[in-house]
Amino acid sequence: MFIKIFHTADLHLGMQFTRGYTKDLKDALNxxxxxxxxxxxxxxxxxKCDLFVIAGDMFQTVKIPTKDIRETASILNDFEGTxxxxxxxxxxxxxxxxxxxxxxLKDKVKxxxxxxxxxxxxxxxxxxxxxxxxxxxxxxxxHSEENMIDWIKNDNVESDSINIGITHGSVExxxxxxxxxxxxxxxxxxxxxxxxxWLLGHTHIRYPRETESVKSDYFMPATPAPDGFDCFHKGxxxxxxxxxxxxxxxxxxxxxxxxxxxxxxxxNSFDDVISLKNEIQSEDKDLCLLKLTVEGYLDEDDLKTIxxxxxxxxGFVRYLEFENNIKLKITKDFISKSYQQDSFPxxxxxxxxxxxxxxxxxxxxDLLKEVQK
Ligand SMILES: [Mn+2]
Numbered sequence: 001m002f003i004k005i006f007h008t009a010d011l012h013l014g015m016q017f018t019r020g021y022t023k024d025l026k027d028a029l030n031x032x033x034x035x036x037x038x039x040x041x042x043x044x045x046x047x048k049c050d051l052f053v054i055a056g057d058m059f060q061t062v063k064i065p066t067k068d069i070r071e072t073a074s075i076l077n078d079f080e081g082t083x084x085x086x087x088x089x090x091x092x093x094x095x096x097x098x099x100x101x102x103x104x105l106k107d108k109v110k111x112x113x114x115x116x117x118x119x120x121x122x123x124x125x126x127x128x129x130x131x132x133x134x135x136x137x138x139x140x141x142x143h144s145e146e147n148m149i150d151w152i153k154n155d156n157v158e159s160d161s162i163n164i165g166i167t168h169g170s171v172e173x174x175x176x177x178x179x180x181x182x183x184x185x186x187x188x189x190x191x192x193x194x195x196x197x198w199l200l201g202h203t204h205i206r207y208p209r210e211t212e213s214v215k216s217d218y219f220m221p222a223t224p225a226p227d228g229f230d231c232f233h234k235g236x237x238x239x240x241x242x243x244x245x246x247x248x249x250x251x252x253x254x255x256x257x258x259x260x261x262x263x264x265x266x267x268n269s270f271d272d273v274i275s276l277k278n279e280i281q282s283e284d285k286d287l288c289l290l291k292l293t294v295e296g297y298l299d300e301d302d303l304k305t306i307x308x309x310x311x312x313x314x315g316f317v318r319y320l321e322f323e324n325n326i327k328l329k330i331t332k333d334f335i336s337k338s339y340q341q342d343s344f345p346x347x348x349x350x351x352x353x354x355x356x357x358x359x360x361x362x363x364x365x366d367l368l369k370e371v372q373k
Contacts, residue, residue: 003127003162006044006081007238008255009055009201010223011037012091013072014064019228025319029227032257034068036225038075040237040255045080047239050127052079055201055221056089056139056168062098069101073108082127084109085134087117089168089201090182093139094118117166120151130162130244135195137167139183147185152193162242165193168201174220175203190218196246199238206236211252214238224255229291234259258318260289267296267326273309280316289319297329297362330361 013033017026044052076084088094094102106114115123117136125132137148149167157163169183177184182202190198198218207220224235235256241249265276306324314320332353339346345368352361
C-alpha cells in the first residue's frame, strides 16, 4: 500500500504581465496560470492522488480579487482525493493583512477538503489506514531570515507514521538569496528534522534533475507555468508515491503550455539566414515567446532580406522580440561601388580584405564612417 501525492508550488495565480505584450497575450498568460492549476488537478485525479500539495506562492500577492479567489476555489473543489494542502509562501504569506483573503478562499472550498498550514505545529491526518503527520514551515511575512522549520527538530517524530515536511523559501546551493531574506535553509537543516519527506517551494527550478523513478527525500517541483524569459523549462510538478515501508518513488510531469525561448544566432551567409528561419519555423506558433538576437556580417543584398525574415519569423511564434545586430560585410564589390578608385579608403580597405584578418576590414570601415560623420 502506498499514498500518492501531487506536489506543486509557485503557481503565482494573479500574476500580471507588464512586458510589451499585446493585451490579448497578457490576458492569455494570466489565464494560463489558472488553466494550469485546472490541468494539474485533472492529472492528480487521473493518477488517483490522495493529496494535492501546494508548497507556497499559489497566489502572486495577498491582494487577490474575489473573482480570482472564486475561480481558484472552484478548481480545487474538483480534486477527488483526500485533501488539498496549501502552505502560504513569501508572496502569499499569512498574517493579519492577508487573513481576509485566505478566509475568503477557505469559505469557498468544500468542507473538509482543505488543510491550510498557517501554524508551526503538526497536522495529523489519515489516508486509508495510513497515519500521516504534516510538519509545516509557513511564511508569515514577505521577507524573513528565519527558516520556519527550526521548531521541528525538537519535536518527537513518530516513527510508525509517514512524516512529511512542507515549507517554502530559498535552499542553500539551489536558489540565490544573497541577502538571506527568503526564509533561507540548508539541506542540513532539513535533514536534522528527521522527517521522511520534504516538499519544498520557492525555487523555480526542479530538484532532483531526473524525471523518472526518482528516489529522494527532498523535492522542488519548479513553477508549473513558465512566467518569463528567465524561465528555461516548460513547467513541471512531482507525482510522489510513498510506500508503507517509507520508500519513495517519484516522477516529474510536464505541466506548462506557453514557453519562453532566448536565441542568439550568428548569421554570416544567406544559408545561415535560411537555416535560422527553418529552426524557428519548428517552434509552436501559438505557444512560443521568442527573444531573438542576430549578429554577424552580411553583404548588401542579404542584409536587405533581414526585414523580410523578421516578418516571416513573427508569423512563426506567438511573440517576438527581435534585435538585429548584423553589420554590413565589406566586400571588394562594395568598396568599388562606394569609393573612388585609388582613393585612400579604396586602397586601405582592399588591402585589409587581402589580409587574412576577417574583422579588420569591418572595423576599418566602421571607423571610416565614423570619421565621415
Ligand atoms: Mn517564493
